[in-house]
Amino acid sequence: MVPAHWGRAAEPNYRPVLTARRGTLEALRHLDGAAAALLAPVLNVSTMDHSLSDGLARLPPGLLPAVDVTALPDGVGGELVRWGVPLVPVAGLAESDARLTAHGLAARAYADRLVVRLRAGLDRSGPDATTAAVERIWRLTRLAPEQCELLVDAGDVCCQADVRLAEPRVRRLVDWARRHAWQAVTVAAGGVPPTxxxxxxxxxxxxxxxxxxxxxxxxxxxxxxxxxxxxxxxxGADAAGDRLPTVRYTTDGAWWVYRWSRRGGRGDERVADLCRTLVSAPHWPTVGAGFSWGDHEILRRSRGMAGAGSTTNWAAWSTSHHLARVLFDLGRPDGAWPADDRRPGTRPGGEDRAWSGGERRTGGWRGGPERGRPGRPHRGGEAGRAD
Known part of the structure; x- marks a missing residue:
């Protein structure tokens, strides 16, 4: 078997592993065509919600999600070809023969593609047994290796020790993967604490x-x-951990977590104060609301132009900004922020002065991705230098 030719693509290709819930689908729905073409999400489905297929059908054109139904029992819910929406099936090494056969039908019906998810912490049977497992997947799905992408899932890495343990394990798996002609190989991991x-x-x-x-x-x-x-x-972990207004804001190498309880008991006041604090922080991007749909929604709340929202909305804003930020970082050729990204009519921490409302066609939502220049993060209001 001829190994695939690997190397960095001319355009970034980002495969986030996301929970298939309303906030996630809302963030994905607001991606523009240019950003959607660079994104290939894996949606974990743990319960069969009849609104899920409707949510998938409302995703922007060009965004083809992969769907993992490993947590669902075999049967109609796990037969993705019955969902009636374009998608890519995700297969684990321990899937049943019936499910792999059904995944093959779905793959050929929609995109002639399959994602094979290899969990670094769980699938540790050795190279020969792993090869036998993936050959079984190819045989039952009736797909060639060149039609399959390998997702090496490193799982939870929440500290330096986790990184040290995961790195050699992932390297061994990638070295094994080079024996086969995968369409592509992606490494995924998660760093947000369980609570x-x-x-x-x-x-x-x-x-x-x-x-x-x-x-x-x-x-x-x-x-x-x-x-x-x-x-x-x-x-099953709850990243928010409670019902307090919470925004997880992604920057280069860090998240900034805003959990807000002050300004009285009214939710509108607390969320408005949270958002005002965020938009005045050094890590708020120069283009402000133009960076993503989530940033736009945060700025509206900071100005009292909309209500507090809910845990679903806060997760959607956080996810929207995160996707835009990662796509931007993957697209930087030298890994550095531009010296000055200000365009005519823009100001730090704000929106285009010429924009008075409506749907803005910039920033990776309903338009092309744009660059912001967040400053170095801070804690407790201390100023930081620009990256």
Whole structure:
């Protein structure tokens, strides 16, 4: 078998592993065509919701999600060809014969593609047994290796020790993968802690993006990048941890977590105060609301132009900004922010002065991705230098 020719693509290809819930689908729905073409999400489905297929049908043209129904029992719910929407099936090494056969039908019906998900922490049977498992997948789905993408899922990496343990394990798996003619190989990991409820409130708290650091350490392998968005990689974990207004805001190498309880008991006041604090922070992008749909919604709340929203909305804003930020970072040829990104009519921490409302056709939502220049993150209101 001839190994695939690997290397960095001319355009970034980002495969986030996301929970198939309303906030996630809302963030994906607001991507523009240019951003959607660079994004290949994997949606984890743990319960069969009849509104899920409707949500998938409303995704922008050009965005073809992969769907993992491993958590569902065999049967109609797991037969993706019955969903009636374009998608790519995701197969695990331990799937039943019946499910793999059904995945093959769905793959040939929609895109002639399949994602094989190899979990680095669980699928540890050795190279020969792993080869036998993927050959079984190819045989039952009736797909060639060249029609399949390998997703090496490193799982939860929440500290430096996790990165040290995961790196050699992932390298061994990628070395094994080079024996086969995969369409592409992506490494995904998640760095958000299982719960955020113990973090301080009413001040931005910095958390390192250990998943991003792991991928940077693997850059010499030429693999694609994936993560778990702003959620934890541990199944069933609640990244928000409570009902407080919470925004997880992605910057270069870190998340800034805003959990807000002050300004009285009214939700509108608390969310408005949270958003005002965020838009005045050094890590708020220069183009402001133009960076993503999520940034646009945050700016509206900071000005009292909309209500508090809900946990679904806060997750959607956080996810929207995260996707735009990662796409921007993957597209930087030298890994550096521009010295000055200001265009005529823009100002730091704000929107285009000429824009008075409506749908803005910039920033990776309903228009092409644009660049912002967040400053170095801070904690508790301390100023930071621009990156």
């Amino acid at each position: 955020l409820s113990r973090l301080p409130t009413d001040e931005p708290v910095r958390l390192d993006r250990w998943d991003w650091l792991l991928w940077q350490r693997l850059a010499d392998l030429g693999v694609g990048y994936g993560d778990y968005g702003v959620d934890c990689a541990v199944a």
